[in-house]
Amino acid sequence: MACHADFAPPGMWINDNWFARDGDTYHVFYLQVPRCIGDENCWKLRGGLQWIGHATSTDLVNWTDQGPVIVPIRGTWIESLATGSVAPAEGKWWMVFTVGAGKPGVGLAVSDDLMTWRVVGDGPVVPTAEYTGVWQGQPLRWWPCANPYLYPEPIDGWWVIVINAQVTGAEPGSNGCLATLRSRDLRTWEPGPVLLYPQTIERLETPQLWRHGAYWYLYFGAAHDQEQISSCWQAEVPVEIRDRRRVNCLYMADRWDGPYRPIPGRWWLDELPGGGGGYIHKVLPGPEGTHVLLTTTGQLRLSRPYEVVYGEDGGVTLR
DSSP: OEEESSBOOTTEEEEEEEEEEETTEEEEEEEEEEGGGSOTTOHHHHGGGOEEEEEEESSSSEEEEOOOSBOOOTTSSEEEEEEEEEEEETTEEEEEEEEEEESOEEEEEEESSSSSEEEOSSSOSEESOOEEEEETTEEEEEEEEEEEEEOSSOBTTBEEEEEEEEETTSOTTSOEEEEEEEESSSSSOEEOBOOBOOSSOSEEEEEEEEEETTEEEEEEEEEOOSSSOOHHHHHHSOGGGTTOSEEEEEEEESSTTOOOEEOSSOOBOOOOTTSOOEEEEEEEEOTTSSEEEEEEETTSSBOOOEEEEEOTTSOEEEO
């Protein structure tokens, strides 16, 4: 079934989109859940009903629903699924995705054509456990939460995942960090550097890493679900976002492994051209060659593409 942006499959809410491009065809993957469960924002209702859905387009505006590609299976190690990402390697396509119940961690799936997927192995390639990375030259212990982002090509010979994580023993509500894992073969992973640990944010959700010109860019959603938002966060950010529990953040660095800093100017990308907003952005090359941004709208649908404009200082605006 073909649909025009903003897009969602019939009868479904979608969120947390991730993309791949094969020739002239774009593939979007997302979490989808039936609208009939009732409250679209009640994550407790989603449970084993949350699938990884799939649609295709040649212009990022008109989409064709391709149905689910990975579904949770009760009684197996993939009882609950969440956000992932896709990259090409070894003549195939590989998807890492969050497993929240069964055997929690990062799962791996493989496809020849982006249409039909096979889950690899009988457990996660990255189990939920404590890992030790390096932050500012010192060891830092962390636990993965969710949302692995697989950079689409090797960096210095390593495949790299950026993952939403939390620091062991740090104060709840401000213990969120973006850690990395690295692999030579996509199957065996070890901890790499910690890219960002603001010590003000509960969770740094659904990260994305990309390069443009001389700079590396790091997107994440700053999420606060504790009863009290971190006082450090409220003291450091502009008044207009001080009490927001979801904020789209964009940082930059001169190297892929940091150190990362907020982009110049308005580093929170919460207001979209023409009004409205969204949460969980993704940036990718559009059909015309320029970068575009797509997001999940407040109605839990896929937005239209917005052009990304880069300033000489590394700042970013949308139009």
